[in-house]
Amino acid sequence: MTATLDQDSLIEYGYRRVIITIIAVLCALLEIVDTTIVNVALNDMKGTLGATLTDIAWVITAYAIANVIVIPMTSWLSQQFGRRNYFAASIIIFTVASFLCGNSTNIWELVFFRFIQGMGGGALLVTAQTIITESYPPAKRSMAQAIYGMGVIVGPTLGPPLGGYIVDHFSWPYIFYINVPLGIIAVLLTLTFVKSPKYGEKQAAKDVDWWGVVFLIMFIGSLQFVLEHGQQDDWFSNSTIVILSVTSVLGLLFFVWRELTYDRPIVNLRVLKDKNLQVGVVMSFILGFGLFGSTFVIPIYTQSILGWTATDAGLLLIPSSLMTGFMMPFIGKMIQNGVPQKYMVAIGLCVFFGFSFVMYSRLTNDTGAEHMFWPLIFRGVGLGLLFVPVMTLSLSTLSGKSIGEGAAFTGMMRQLGGSFGIALITTFISRFSQSHRVNLLANLDPTDFEVQQRINQMQASFIAKGFTPNEALGKAYQLLEGSVMKQATVLSYMDVFLYIGILFIACVPFVLMIKQGKNKVDTSSLH
Template identity: 75%
Template structure:
């Protein structure tokens, strides 16, 4: 197979700046769109006359398309040329954004979101590969840092941006803002991005069509089960059971097909690289923590503290800015040869301290000032994790294997996020029920303290002009509300505790990583 030398794709000066801006813009576009719709679902529901279950498909369809296309991006880049594939993906994403804004019913919107996801999934991994190959090998840590700013800031930027657009304009504009950025990114890609020469393309008869079918059935059904499991009561629902079976068989058949077919759609053999294997596990955990915490904190502030969607979204901005500031610093540290394993260990430890701190500050009366510093610590932890994990994962790969490796890390980060949100949603509901049952058992109506509390509340309501009976009823409702709030807070405390333990348990995994040279000699990387 003919392959260009690594140095042929390295850019310098103005061209590299433009390529970097284009790739970060595209990564941001894709990731912001994953979370921007979360705060607009209610408005969509009202204007399109949809149920809550129907409108959840707006998120699910995008996620399913995303995760299906991510593992295939390296293969598609080889077939059509990386620049062409990247440019076409931006065009698909931009056109689908316009169609989403113009959708007249919920199922039209879901279909266009799926198409948008097919374009968007390609943007993430291809942008990462283009940035990686545009920098000399010694500066790849910095390249990952710049790309990482987009990936980490994106999920956090979505909710406040979506909240602002919905509050001041209307929900279609969350899609329309993609259009001018998409047009600029397409023009810059066509003008500045180069494609590596990958050798011969496959004929239609050689394409791994069965691989595509097995991959889509495995990933698609897994994503559906994760997104809808909690609301459909998991394995008590026939569709969830059926799709779980499809998922397992899809995975087994996909692995068998890719290991035996001459031209696989996903090169699983690249996972023979031990650093990439460990890196994919750590990317999964990183996705779990990143998307899980981005999901849980706005829910806590809105449901327990009664904040607006915009305020809840804005709370996460300082954390993202901290990560953004950390990225170039981490890139410089990697260039200076500071072992990345130490940074990852410190990152996992900081994330553990963030969850431990959050567990102690979340109360029914917590304010923004209580959550500010723990979230800054989260930003530092994520900064220490993202770049070193990605560079360690790809550090022993070269040539087209970098793209294949980036596809695995990207897919595992997204899947980690899906698992994180699904598991957190399930456990919040379960813990809530347990804590409520425990709290209610301590509320003995015959006890003096309870009677005193009821009496005080009743007197308070009566002083506002309510009759004795209505005041008593309101007193019991107030106690019930306190119990519900308290059980919700205890549930969030449990979630943070378990999230922290998971990150703490990841630290020993780092010792399994083989030392790669931080500044790899281009000649060595060619082997």
């Protein structure tokens, strides 16, 4: 009974709830925008700090590794230090690290501060979700998830155009400095308005599950490194990737064993007995795959194939995100009115399949923004139908501290889904491009009249520019090879969209098998 009273005492009304909602969305946005905002600034950083491409990739990797290590521990850390204090401390760590990132004088300094920033940031994402969920009465929690979801969905898309604008008009340190005033405001509001639930006494340092922490870092840290660097290091032909893959598997096995046998585990795996959370964890992974995968692949396609600027590539995704944001409150209302989440998720998966299939059929060497506008609006609708129902369904049958533990699992799986998605997409594009190139060259008959005519035309244009006939012929072949490679790459992007679509449509039957909440009898699942 006391736990329920304590739970009810966290519910806020009026202006306090509005302010807590703003804090939670602001902090989720800060964290997620920082995941993608650096992507467009990497070139400038490379020049200023004198780093190689492999070195500069660590700016993204360090942040991602710190993120996924901290996310599963947030619920436990909240209980140790009190939710409000932990949340405020995380914002302070994130803000100070942002300032230090901007002041970095060499690449490894920047990587170190990005890791610290990721440690603070990982906590913001999940704790913000828990705070916003507990501040609303159960009947309005779907609306709370909708508002939080606006930040999470819009964030990855805002990063590239905002980063592009800052880099073009100022310089790269300002992508970090922008966090400082926002962080200070968030800390002051948190300390004034956020309440902490009471979860019994803290653990003494000697009782802390230190082995659990070690195994978690082994598992998640190694896995994240493998996903981020696998493709550029040629996967399992690289000894580091092999060693870290084995470390990750061992880390996972030891971690599961430790958390299930230790009295006070740092991550409560038993919360996964909840059927709705199990489905939510799998769906969060697939949602992360689709959200971060498509947010990653579209700017790369428009920049590398169509020759767009970073800012234009980022701006292309904004209508899609605005569409998702626009839909969120309506979806929250529909859930409140009793529309079953599983049907909304199933429709969302079908819509996302539609988006992927249309993109698959429309990609060419010169696709315009007008060809991608409506498919991307479609993507926004699909993500809206997926995000809120998946989040509310995951946490719908949890209460008390289990809400925080459940949110940590869904948050971690969404991030890992994104990492798996990006790793698989980069590998696929690289491998498929090579196989398509081989197939295209096989169909390119040098004795064919049209092929000879094309080569002769290109040779003539190079001779006209002052090259010798032999040089001009070499240049003509280079140009032909370039156009073949470009076409092969476009075909590989088409494959990626097709496979993402197939993954989403394959999940529909599983979603329809979900039982809807323990408190309602779902006759459709009684056969």
